[in-house]
Each structure stands twice: as C-alpha cells, then as structure tokens.
Amino acid sequence: MSDSTSTPAPSITIRKNGPLLITGDITLTDHEGNIIEPPKRPFALCRCGSSDNKPYCDGAHNRVGFCATAAEVLSE
Numbered sequence: 001m002s003d004s005t006s007t008p009a010p011s012i013t014i015r016k017n018g019p020l021l022i023t024g025d026i027t028l029t030d031h032e033g034n035i036i037e038p039p040k041r042p043f044a045l046c047r048c049g050s051s052d053n054k055p056y057c058d059g060a061h062n063r064v065g066f067c068a069t070a071a072e073v074l075s076e
C-alpha cells in the first residue's frame with residue numbers, strides 16, 4: 001500500500017538537449033560499486049560531457065549548445 005509520503009518509483013527522464021533526470025528510490029554507484037549519495041533528490045546526470053561537476057549536470061549543456069543525437073530528436 002502506498003501513501004502520499006512514499007518515495008516515487010525510480011524513473012529516468014531524458015531532458016531535451018539536456019541531462020538525465022533521476023527521480024525516485026535509486027542507488028547511484030561509482031565504477032567500483034561504491035554508493036554515491038547525490039547532493040539532492042531528484043538529481044540530474046550530465047549527458048553532454050561538459051559539466052564541471054560530473055556526474056551531475058551543472059547547466060553547462062546550455063552554455064555549450066548541447067544537441068541530442070538525431071535519433072533522439074526524431075523520437076520526441
């Protein structure tokens with residue numbers, strides 16, 4: 001049974017020409033399996049490669065004009 005205080009189901013949303021928005025009860029780990037606690041929830045993971053705060057998005061995708069691949073754009 002769920003109530004209004006329960007954590008939402010895990011979800012990853014691809015933002016248009018932006019990051020991956022992560023919501024819900026999900027565990028983030030590094031390449032060695034160590035758990036990383038995000039600074040806030042929900043959180044956004046960089047998809048453009050330009051963030052100075054990887055793995056998190058810092059908004060740099062706007063500055064560099066990140067554009068998703070053609071296949072991703074066509075499916076929107």
Ligand code: FES
Pocket residue numbers: 018019020045046047048049050051056057058059060061062
């Ligand atoms: S997606 Fe936002 S800084 Fe890379």
